[in-house]
């Protein structure tokens with residue numbers, strides 16, 4: 053394994069910072085299965101020894117993240133608001149950022165797809181007509197009707213400042229200050245952002261005010277910025293890579 | 307498998323300008339309203355044609371205009387199961403001067419809204435297609451007036467197969483729950499990774515940086531493609547981020563076919579997990595298709611499964627898989643709109 057980028061425990065299990073204990077357990081089981089001795093998935097890319105090392109990383113991540121107290125300790129020391137500190141109504145509707153999790157909802161969904169296969173007169177198509185997208189999505193709709201997801205989608209810009217729209221579109225030279233200005237432009241309060249991201253106010257403020265010395269290790273900052281960008285419906289890959297470039301210049305040591 | 311990081315390939319012979327033009331051609335300026343799906347990544351007999359035909363039928367029945375392209379030139383069989391007579395026109399006619407319009411090569415099928423460009427009995431050799439011709443073909447495919455263009459790539463990892471795969475908006479890999487099949491898929495992803503990296507090196511002007519890193523790979527402890535991506539990111543997070551983004555634009559999907567047990571179906575999650583770690587890219591596991599004798603029964607009757615057995619559970623499963631791909635497309639369209 054290389055030492056090029058240290059992973060957070062959440063990355064090792066491929067879950068989001070706010071993953072539920074259940075999600076973490078499932079992710080752990082899948083990760084373990086992937087690198088098990090008799091797994092078809094790993095043996096041709098990793099030697100037995102490498103797989104053993106990966107497995108022990110996975111075990112370590114799970115040991116910490118599956119225990120309420122040690123997860124909280126880990127979270128606290130990295131600026132993540134521990135999942136058990138959400139109030140229960142929030143928790144039940146918490147936003148899922150992990151694509152992984154959304155995916156599983158779809159494969160295991162029991163709702164039957166309303167097939168048009170039995171209708172004899174199939175609609176005639178013309179390219180550019182989008183009705184088929186709606187038709188296919190109608191049947192999937194119930195699955196994304198997550199209350200917070202709806203809230204989260206309501207975050208829309210007022211689209212009245214072409215210059216701002218241009219900057220949002222480009223996502224160049226992203227700093228914490230830029231992120232804050234987008235947040236304000238989109239009428240999202242700091243508290244709402246804390247609610248969505250589940251990161252501590254101290255860190256969020258440090259991020260937005262570019263007090264980079266107060267921020268945690270890069271791997272966590274990167275995670276925060278990605279979530280921040282997603283919450284504001286920015287291109288999160290562009291935003292995070294541009295921001296990390298900014299951070300590395302301001303704080304070369306980490 | 308060897309941990310061999312090597313971005314230099316025999317395709318070095320192609321001039322950088324032509325690759326540059328190609329990546330521009332393949333990449334941008336196409337709205338998400340139109341999607342090209344490529345199905346590939348395995349040896350013969352893993353179920354690529356099963357997936358291709360039935361995904362296409364699902365989309366066509368939902369009202370989309372769909373064009374299937376049988377690029378499995380050795381084992382083209384889509385025309386048989388879609389009731390298309392051997393047409394006098396084939397894929398290679400794309401290059402003849404008397405074809406003005408690629409639509410002229412499309413033959414209607416037994417399924418409304420679904421048309422086929424067949425590669426059967428074609429003199430065209432996909433594996434040895436000259437670069438300029440391949441470019442032209444890809445360009446023509448992008449001009450098709452369809453909502454979806456679905457490419458059945460056949461087996462192999464020739465540069466041409468890879469280039470069609472990379473040109474697509476969605477790259478679907480079909481595997482069997484067997485060691486050789488998984489190994490094949492990894493080999494395919496690895497080849498696609500370096501082929502794509504080569505394209506973006508030119509696009510992003512990153513070649514020097516990547517070469518420098520590859521030279522120092524021992525020193526930097528780079529053993530896997532994922533390590534390479536991280537190392538690029540370490541050098542320049544801006545460039546590294548762009549490279550990672552471009553890699554994920556391959557939009558890899560995985561289907562595990564002919565599963566017989568729960569353990570077989572689980573393999574998809576393992577592959578997804580390992581790919582994230584080893585290649586540093588996301589592979590979306592679409593799900594598994596169980597082994598079902600209805601599949602070969604339909605093959606024997608020379609009909610697609612969704613036509614012969616529309617109520618078969620596999621058909622419903624494939625509809626869900628298509629639903630997932632379309633949901634992702636709709637999300638992309640929404641984002642593009644909000645950037646406007």
Ligand SMILES: Nc1ncnc2c1ncn2[C@@H]1O[C@H](COP(=O)(O)OP(=O)(O)O)[C@@H](O)[C@H]1O
Nearest residue numbers: 350351352353354355356564596597598601602
């Ligand atoms: N899920 C399945 N259950 C049973 N048989 C299958 C299944 N998928 C594929 N087959 C069998 O495997 C053969 C090869 O499938 P095909 O789709 O033609 O593969 P490919 O295009 O990858 O060569 C089919 O003729 C069929 O008999």
Ligand SMILES: [Mg+2]
Nearest residue numbers: 354355378381
């Ligand atoms: Mg085939």
